[in-house]
Amino acid sequence: MGKRIFSLRNMIFQAFLILSLSFFAGMSVNQFRKQKIDLFSEDTSEERFRIDIKDAERLFFSKEAVFVDARPSYYYKKAHIKGAINIPPDKEIRNIRLPKERPIIVYCSEEGCGLSKELVFKLYALGYRNVYYLPDGIKGWKALGLPLESGK
Numbered sequence: 001m002g003k004r005i006f007s008l009r010n011m012i013f014q015a016f017l018i019l020s021l022s023f024f025a026g027m028s029v030n031q032f033r034k035q036k037i038d039l040f041s042e043d044t045s046e047e048r049f050r051i052d053i054k055d056a057e058r059l060f061f062s063k064e065a066v067f068v069d070a071r072p073s074y075y076y077k078k079a080h081i082k083g084a085i086n087i088p089p090d091k092e093i094r095n096i097r098l099p100k101e102r103p104i105i106v107y108c109s110e111e112g113c114g115l116s117k118e119l120v121f122k123l124y125a126l127g128y129r130n131v132y133y134l135p136d137g138i139k140g141w142k143a144l145g146l147p148l149e150s151g152k
Contacts (some may be wrong), residue, residue: 049131050126053140056132064101064102066085066102068086068098069086069106070088071115072087072089075109076152079138079148080149081147083149084107105134106131108137109137110136110138111139116137
């Protein structure tokens with residue numbers, strides 16, 4: 001009877017050890033994959049990605065953020081936030097390289113324009129975690145008299 005209990009304890013310990021090692025090996029492999037499986041869910045509601053125009057203005061003048069215009073190229077060429085890059089809705093974004101360490105602020109025309117939110121979620125899916133959309137869009141930016149440019 002004593003040997004049987006010892007043998008059962010030994011088997012349970014070995015099973016626990018194998019499961020633990022498998023779990024940690026799997027977690028380690030996941031960390032080095034290009035497309036990691038997100039095991040710890042983050043807040044991905046629209047509100048989490050929203051940035052106030054005053055915060056965007058502060059980041060613009062401190063040169064901390066990258067601004068991205070999500071509108072079609074035609075509108076971007078007419079006028080855009082100074083220094084912004086254009087990623088129009090029809091552009092393939094898999095190979096786009098943006099700095100992941102800096103805030104990325106995406107905008108489109110105005111409140112209700114869904115292009116900026118759509119692009120934010122695409123960038124988030126590609127691993128960009130410091131990405132936001134400006135609900136006021138270029139219309140709100142212009143209303144405050146903030147820097148714009150045209151061309152390019």
